[in-house]
Amino acid sequence: MAQRDGAGRAPLSRDRVLRAAVVLADRAGLEALSMRSLAQELGVVPMALYKHVANKEQLLDGMVDAVVAEIEPPADDADWRTVVRGCVLSARRALLRHPWAVRVIETRSSPTPGVLAHLDSVVGTFRAGGFSVDLTHHVMHALGSRVWGFTQEVFPSPPPPDPEARTAALRELSGRYPHIAEIVLRGGGHEDASVVGRGCDDQFEFEFALDLLLDGFERLRAQGWSSAARSAGESRAQGA
Amino acid sequence: MAQRDGAGRAPLSRDRVLRAAVVLADRAGLEALSMRSLAQELGVVPMALYKHVANKEQLLDGMVDAVVAEIEPPADDADWRTVVRGCVLSARRALLRHPWAVRVIETRSSPTPGVLAHLDSVVGTFRAGGFSVDLTHHVMHALGSRVWGFTQEVFPSPPPPDPEARTAALRELSGRYPHIAEIVLRGGGHEDASVVGRGCDDQFEFEFALDLLLDGFERLRAQGWSSAARSAGESRAQGA
DNA sequence: ATCCCTGGTGTACGCCGTACACCGATGCGC
């Protein structure tokens, strides 16, 4: 805005563009974020942005990763429950700071690298806490089928049909996100997983989470739970 | 498409517009649904639609309610758990038939009447099953913080500041959705609810659901749960 | 016969994302 017009403007960069986009969405809302408004914000002509992001979708991808990067990494020195709880609440705080983010995340057709990295670290925490690959898998779905808003599928819907391309994709996956790969490649679990990386039984995952909650509800009901005590699990006490 | 052009076209109506919109979104995807494409589908000029829906947002509202209307009403003759389970799974089936619907629901700024009616009937089931108003409230949040995608706030964010308008809104609410009203007006619960209908402590609701899940996870882990058995809760057995 | 009301039409505006041609500066091989 107040910068000298003409030559004196700081040079654009993918990073500057992304940051400005996040700020603009925070301030004016997602619907006010257009390539044109963002360009104006940066004192630049709309088409200039396309030298730094391929298109608006990629801009949104970048914004998601910028938000996800704000999630504090797990502190590895506590039990799994404390660590996971901290991770989830940190994610929640990040998403509350950028209320547009969950909507954007949910419209991504496949998860961004930042999201994958975050999920991977949570998976790693469960594994280190003594969860089997199998249970970790379902538990991630239970958290994801909507406590978070993200999870769903790691592969952009179906994995590549070409077997060569698939093994390449898998190798890449296990290099970058070892814990996620472990789940994708799990030996046991769904006995019908004839094809490796075939995705999973969505209906099962949904009912798994649902029944977990229903079990919890019944327990609370049976013991006459009341929020006055402000303690959610029978054995948990939480501050605030 | 194939209908006689000119006079012989069946007359439009809000219902026909909504139905055509749902069909078009099912077939071509949400991003292919525009007022123009929908009008073409109906063999009509775009502006004709505006005689039946106020604008595109209201069109989307109507589509949501059309989908929600497909959810089977609870069968009242079973225990709460069976009924709720049936409701949620029926909702899920409806949403799977119309994959665009959850995205649309999540962009509504306040819940549509159909959504409210559905929630109200689920709340009623919990209440009839012996859940306190208080516990029902939290339990709905736990289900809603994201097992479903909807819930959040009943009032369009803050209730009207004018006290007269607010009591009118509340009277309307308890007439139409008595069970929801009961929760909004609950006496106990959050002791800081100095203003009636003030909304609720979102952070508390989130942690409530989170800890419920974490408790469940821990139980499963401790007992060496494996999906081979295909039974999610310790005490539940479910078909297929 | 008149009038108005309902519902479909036509035109037009301002926004959007972005393809494409262009152009000034910068840096590099000669």
Added chain:
DNA sequence: GCGCATCGGTGTACGGCGTACACCAGGGAT
């Protein structure tokens, strides 16, 4: 020092969007 490619910003233009607004055909009430 010079030609030239490369990179980052520009300007114009196109097709699509939602929708405001003026218009009009036909039918029912008066």
